[in-house]
Structure formats: structure tokens, C-alpha cells
Amino acid sequence: KNEVEQSPQNLTAQEGEFITINCSYSVGISALHWLQQHPGGGIVSLFMLSSGKKKHGRLIATINIQEKHSSLHITASHPRDSAVYICAVRYGKLIFGTGTRLQVFP
Amino acid sequence: EPEVTQTPSHQVTQMGQEVILRCVPISNHLYFYWYRQILGQKVEFLVSFYNNEISEKSEIFDDQFSVERPDGSNFTLKIRSTKLEDSAMYFCASSEPRGSRPQHFGDGTRLSIL
16 A cells, blocks of 8 residues: 655745655655645646656656655745645555645745 | 536535536546545545546445546546535546546535535
8 A cells, every 4th residue: 555645734934935845655656746736626737757857937846766755846935836735646546645735925 | 728627616415315526528638537535634536437437446436436428528427325424525637548647637526415
């Protein structure tokens, strides 16, 4: 059974700060997803990665397959980044972490 | 950009009634999924669907649940004889047919069982 752990559970930041959210999983996977869930509940896929690093705007996602660990970084954070960030691993089906609630204050 | 659309956005149903949640996946996608998120909990996989049949289902997806692609565009989740514990947000997702591709999610249907 694959367990997905995220840290921290809650994160507050001042606008402009560099944010890091971590995800660890317990068994081998074929891919890892980072998702953003808005306050209204909708889910947006940010990244899917199976190795290395991906960048999209101010967001960067990295994965270390050997250590079974991924990080999501947000540079120059902004209040509109406030959301729940969810890590999900593909182990056949998608298995989701509990999410990290991020609040960015002006 | 194409989107996955779900209707209704909110469904209120009496316990014991049947409910059908509807999804229109992105048009060239061939893999379809339903997920559930009980309030305050993590998202859980329910079922995946490909080539007009279920490809995988979770232990949650028991005989109370069924999925169907009744035409070329809709993908539905039916819950028979709803229970209070079926109250949750239900998300539909779809992905392209080529290899391991990212899933695109709808905005969800909030199901409230009274």
C-alpha cells in the first residue's frame, strides 16, 4: 500500500516569500502529480513528473525517485497563490496526499 | 482551453434516492475517472474507465455505484439508494490516450444527502 505524506499541513507566508511544500511516498510510482485546489473546491493540475524538475511561471516541481520525495516551490508568492496544494502519486490509480493549505498575506 | 464540465454543481437528495452525476470530458480524451472528497478529508479514487469498460475500481466503488458513457460526450456516475455518508464532493477527470498523461479535473459536484 502506498502512503503519501505531505508537509507542512498548513503554511502561512507574507507576499513575496519563497514557499516549499514537500511530499513523500512509500513505494515505487510511475508518476507524481501536483494539484491545486481552490477555496471553491475545483482542482487544477499543476505538474505531472516522473523525474527531474519542471518549471511553469513561478512554480517549480522537483522529484527524487531514489528518495521517494518531491517538492513544490513557489517563488515570489502572491495572495492569489492561497489554496490547498495536493500531491498525488500514480500507483496504478492515483493516491492523494492530505494536502497543504497555503495562505499568503499581502 | 478545453475543460471538463460537471453538472450539477450542487445536488441535494433525500437518503435512499438515486442520483446521477454528469460529466463531459475533454473531447479527444479516452480515459475517464471519478473521485470523491468527503468534507475535510483527502481526495479518494473511485473508478477509472476506458474503452467502454471499468479499468480499475476502489473498494469504495461497490454495487451501489455504477458508471456509464451513454453517448459520445457524457460520462455519468450513478449512486443507487444514497446514504448519508455519500455526502461529498465528486470530481470527474479525463486524460489523453497517449501514455501517462496529466488528468484534467472538473470543478466537482457537491452532493448533499439529507
